[in-house]
Amino acid sequence: MLKTVKSTLALSFALLFWYIGASVLIWKGHSLAQTAIQLESNIFNYLTILTIGICIAILKTKLVFFNSAHKNINRILQLKNVQWWNIFSGKFVIALIIMVTAGVLLSRFAQGQYYLMIAIALLDFSIGFALIFSSYPYGEVLFFKRK
Numbered sequence: 001m002l003k004t005v006k007s008t009l010a011l012s013f014a015l016l017f018w019y020i021g022a023s024v025l026i027w028k029g030h031s032l033a034q035t036a037i038q039l040e041s042n043i044f045n046y047l048t049i050l051t052i053g054i055c056i057a058i059l060k061t062k063l064v065f066f067n068s069a070h071k072n073i074n075r076i077l078q079l080k081n082v083q084w085w086n087i088f089s090g091k092f093v094i095a096l097i098i099m100v101t102a103g104v105l106l107s108r109f110a111q112g113q114y115y116l117m118i119a120i121a122l123l124d125f126s127i128g129f130a131l132i133f134s135s136y137p138y139g140e141v142l143f144f145k146r147k
Contacts, residue, residue, distance in 0.1 A: 008142060010082045014072060015138040017088075022131035025103075029053060029124030032107065036117035044118055053125025057133060060126055065134030073141055 033049045075089060076082060088096075103124070110116040 007077055007079070007082055010076050010079075010084075010087045011073065011138055011142055013084075014076065014087050015135055015142065018069075018131050018135050018138065022128045022135075025124045025128030025131070028103070028107065029121045029128060032110070032117050032121035032124065036114050036121065039112070039117070040114045049118060049121055050125060053122050054129050056122065056126035057129035060130040061133040065130045066137065069134045069137045073137055077141075 029049075033046055037044070037046060072088065072092070076087065079086060103120075106116075106120050106123075110120050
């Protein structure tokens with residue numbers, strides 16, 4: 001039988017998952033951007049792509065990701081018996097599976113197509129950095145004990 005875990009451990013795991021997702025997306029965006037630039041050194045250079053991705057990430061953080069982080073934190077803190085499998089909601093898991101599948105398919109489809117590779121690199125950078133920026137609420141609860 002699986003034991004319940006403390007809310008703080010569950011939040012720590014959720015934060016770790018948040019950072020792993022961010023790292024994978026930023027690495028994937030970096031790889032796509034580098035490959036696209038090697039294909040055709042057009043109007044976009046790496047710094048431009050990265051800067052645009054970060055600017056979009058700031059908007060995504062404010063409009064979507066902060067709310068998502070706060071909802072997940074509140075949901076975890078309200079659980080009576082936190083189990084490993086309910087650290088994320090069922091809707092989140094389904095959405096994550098769809099997004100990962102779409103990301104893999106888009107990346108494969110984009111190979112060799114400069115502008116599509118740039119667009120997907122921007123998408124990856126923007127989501128990856130938005131995940132990092134929106135991890136702040138987890139840190140507030142875990143390290144500064146604010147709810």
